[in-house]
Amino acid sequence: MAGLLSWPGAAQAHGTIVDPASRAYQCWQDWGSDHMNPAMANEDPMCWQAFQANADTMWNWMSALRDGLGGNFQAATPDGQLCSNALSRNDSLNRPGPWKTTTVGNNFSVHLYDQASHGADFLRVYVSKNGFNPTTQSLGWGNLDFILQTGRYAPANDITFNVSTSGYTGHHVVFVIWQASHQDQAYMWCSDVTFA
Known part of the structure; x- marks a missing residue:
């Protein structure tokens, strides 16, 4: 994690779920230093489409926040926009497809990397229902x-x-909401997992 602090722009950073990796973080972690590699199109097509749509989504994996929701997460976040936290610049994260997954068991840990040390009022964790297909x-x-x-x-x-x-x-989606403590900032992410 120490390497994250030296990445350009990290001084203005906030945080994300690094395990199981959120979609933008996974793409940045796997391809950030090699994001022009055409092999990504075949090896990791969801990250490829995300980089093509807006590379800033991955460079700013730590900044998917909205202010002033007052806990009204569902009312303020339309269906189909959960993975982007309803931020249009991150819309590529909402796209169904073969996102890379982290293998987890029924009992697993969630790791929030909070670069700015905001703390949390709480975190909420959801898992996509059986029968939901994240690829379609x-x-x-x-x-x-x-x-x-x-x-x-x-x-x-x-x-x-x-x-x-x-x-x-x-394959399921782990959806996490982080209500930061320093002010009314809400972060929402999708992490793709395979329950084994």
Whole structure:
């Protein structure tokens, strides 16, 4: 994680879910130093389309935030725009397709890297319902099972907590909302996982 601090623009950074990797972070991690490589089109087509649509989505993987939602996440975030946190510049993250996945078990950890040490009022974790197909369907609120809401976390660079699930297999989306503590800022991300 120390290497993240030296990336250009990191001084103005906020954070993201680094494990299981959020979509923009996974693309930046895998291709940021090689984003012009045409092999990406075949090896990682979802990251390819995201870089083609707006490379800034990956360079600013830590800045997918909106101010002043007052906890009204669902009302302020239309179906089909959850993975971009309803930010038009990040719309490529909403596209269904074969996103790379992180393999997890029924019990797994979520790791928020909080570069600016904002802390959290809470984090909410959802998992896409059985029968939802992330390769062909855009994510909506009705496609999610609520799993847990954490308590508060003091400011720190790394926040990790455990998630317990059951009954999921194959490719699912883990959807996380981070309500930052320093002001009313809400972050939302999709991480693609394979439950093994």
